[in-house]
Every structure is written in C-alpha cells, then in structure tokens.
Amino acid sequence: MQILVLGGTTEARALAEQLCARGTRVTTSLAGRVAAPRLPRGEVRVGGFGGAEGLAAWLGGHGVDLLIDATHPFAGTISFNAARAAALAHVPLLALRRPGWAPADGDTWHLTDSLADAARALPALGTRVFLTTGRMGLAAFAHLDELWFLVRSVDAPAPPHPSRMEPLLDRGPFTLDGERELLRRHRVDVLVTKDSGGAATAPKLTAAREAGIPVVVVRRPPVPEGVPVAATVGDAVAWVAARA
Structure with a gap:
C-alpha cells in the first residue's frame, strides 16, 4: 500500500513513524516554509503540487492508494485542494485534525x-x-x-x-x-x-x-465538508489498517 501524507505537523511525523513500522510505504509532503524541518520517517518530498489538479495527477502517477491530510489547521487552501484531488483521482481521503483548544475556568x-x-x-x-x-x-x-x-x-x-x-x-x-x-x-x-x-x-x-x-x-479557517476526520494518530492508523 502506498500512502501520501500531507504533513508538516507533529501528528504527521508520528503517523509516518507508525505506518512505516507496519511496513507501509509512506511519502510525506512538506510545504517547504521551514528552512530546517524535522523530517519524518519514510520518503519525503518538498514543495507544492500545482493546485488540486496537480495533486490529483501526482496521486495517479505514483500509484497512491490512500491520501491523509495531516497539515496544520491554519495551512490554508491545501485541505480543499486535497479534497478536490482525492475526488478527481478516486483516492480515499482522511483528515487528521487535532482538536482545538477550549477555554478553562479563569481564562480571558x-x-x-x-x-x-x-x-x-x-x-x-x-x-x-x-x-x-x-x-x-x-x-x-x-x-x-x-x-x-x-x-x-x-x-x-x-x-x-x-x-x-x-x-x-x-x-x-x-x-x-x-x-x-x-x-x-x-x-x-x-x-x-x-x-x-x-x-x-x-x-x-x-x-x-x-x-x-x-x-x-x-479561530480556525473553514475546512472541506464530507471528509472523514481522525482526531488522533491512532485513529488514523486504524483507518489505514481497515483499508489494507
């Protein structure tokens, strides 16, 4: 199984680590905005795809079976490009999104x-x-x-x-x-x-x-509707395992 992880987060690195340990082929894509990023396990590519159509072409050209959007909650348009590309390439998509913060007693x-x-x-x-x-x-x-x-x-x-x-x-x-x-x-x-x-x-x-x-x-920006969401790395691994 070949998986593309749209990464750049702590969760993306942990996900790549766990999937590689299970023998899964993982490529993590980084936007390239950080000069010296912490590299995840597995293959790594850096840079954009050229919009949703470019990402869809990359998915098809590299035989990707599953796409996981584990980008930062404020990464901007990449989540919408991922949803569009997954639909064009007919590749299952999962969004790995850490829950947002909630105010506690005493917060202003x-x-x-x-x-x-x-x-x-x-x-x-x-x-x-x-x-x-x-x-x-x-x-x-x-x-x-x-x-x-x-x-x-x-x-x-x-x-x-x-x-x-x-x-x-x-x-x-x-x-x-x-x-x-x-x-x-x-x-x-x-x-x-x-x-x-x-x-x-x-x-x-x-x-x-x-x-x-x-x-x-x-507040966080809007995200695409209809995309399944995993709140933890463990949930994302289970989603992959169910499709292996």
Missing part, C-alpha cells in the same frame, strides 16, 4: 476570525504582546507602533513586521515552567495565538491563565 479569551481582527483588538488589551502566530502574517501587526512584540517563530521573521519587536527563534514542545518565565521576564500583558490545538504549545495558555493575562485567539 477574545476570539477573532483573522490576524487583522486580532491586531484591531490588541490596543485595548495591553502594550507588551507575546505573538505566537508564526512569522507568516506579521504584516497584520506592522502598523501597531505603540505596542511592543515578542515574536516567537521557528525561522527569523522578515519585513513587514512590527517596528518594536524582539524575535524569539524556538520550536515546541514548550514547558509550563518555561512559558511562565517567558511571560515574567518580558513583562507580557497580552498573548496572541491561533487555535492550533495540541499539547506541544498549550502550556502558554495555562501560563497566561495563571498570570491573569488576556489571550487573543484566532
């Missing part, structure tokens, strides 16, 4: 639908911002000259970005003690995050709750 969350909406909400919430939405999309905050930003990302951010900014190059998983110290040391008074879900970056939410810091949470 401000939900928005976009980075632009998050930027509009910030001036009324604080002046020292911990921005954890990645290096893509910093232009939405570039005009907020009166605010100071701690920007955490895997690779160095490029302009346009906020003028008063300190980059913090790091990647998860992060610890609760580490996030507590980060908020304290930088005197952060507002946190901005996307609803990425998962445990690797969740400690910042707990640290913000403990410190009484408001959190601006960007």
Whole structure:
C-alpha cells in the first residue's frame, strides 16, 4: 500500500513513524516554509503540487492508494485542494485534525476570525504582546507602533513586521515552567495565538491563565465538508489498517 501524507505537523511525523513500522510505504509532503524541518520517517518530498489538479495527477502517477491530510489547521487552501484531488483521482481521503483548544475556568479569551481582527483588538488589551502566530502574517501587526512584540517563530521573521519587536527563534514542545518565565521576564500583558490545538504549545495558555493575562485567539479557517476526520494518530492508523 502506498500512502501520501500531507504533513508538516507533529501528528504527521508520528503517523509516518507508525505506518512505516507496519511496513507501509509512506511519502510525506512538506510545504517547504521551514528552512530546517524535522523530517519524518519514510520518503519525503518538498514543495507544492500545482493546485488540486496537480495533486490529483501526482496521486495517479505514483500509484497512491490512500491520501491523509495531516497539515496544520491554519495551512490554508491545501485541505480543499486535497479534497478536490482525492475526488478527481478516486483516492480515499482522511483528515487528521487535532482538536482545538477550549477555554478553562479563569481564562480571558477574545476570539477573532483573522490576524487583522486580532491586531484591531490588541490596543485595548495591553502594550507588551507575546505573538505566537508564526512569522507568516506579521504584516497584520506592522502598523501597531505603540505596542511592543515578542515574536516567537521557528525561522527569523522578515519585513513587514512590527517596528518594536524582539524575535524569539524556538520550536515546541514548550514547558509550563518555561512559558511562565517567558511571560515574567518580558513583562507580557497580552498573548496572541491561533487555535492550533495540541499539547506541544498549550502550556502558554495555562501560563497566561495563571498570570491573569488576556489571550487573543484566532479561530480556525473553514475546512472541506464530507471528509472523514481522525482526531488522533491512532485513529488514523486504524483507518489505514481497515483499508489494507
């Protein structure tokens, strides 16, 4: 069986590891936005396919039996391209999507639908911002000259970005003690995050709750309807096993 995993997430790497251990041929596709990504087990390709039609042609040309969309919840159009390509190529598709976060007692969350909406909400919430939405999309905050930003990302951010900014190059998983110290040391008074879900970056939410810091949470974008969804890597492995 030949499987194509649209990856770039912790879950995608764990899935490739488990499937390869079962003797399944796995190719993981990475978008190529990170300079030095953590490579999964199995074969790896980097770069786009040329839209849904290009992906469909790749599926057919490489004899792919199953397609698994394990991309980041904010990966944009790739999930819709995957749904369209799977239909064109007549290849079963599964979406592996980690559940989103939910507020707990003591949280002060401000939900928005976009980075632009998050930027509009910030001036009324604080002046020292911990921005954890990645290096893509910093232009939405570039005009907020009166605010100071701690920007955490895997690779160095490029302009346009906020003028008063300190980059913090790091990647998860992060610890609760580490996030507590980060908020304290930088005197952060507002946190901005996307609803990425998962445990690797969740400690910042707990640290913000403990410190009484408001959190601006960007909601997830829409996803294709009618695609079966697995919430865990184990569920995705079981889905593959049922079709082996």
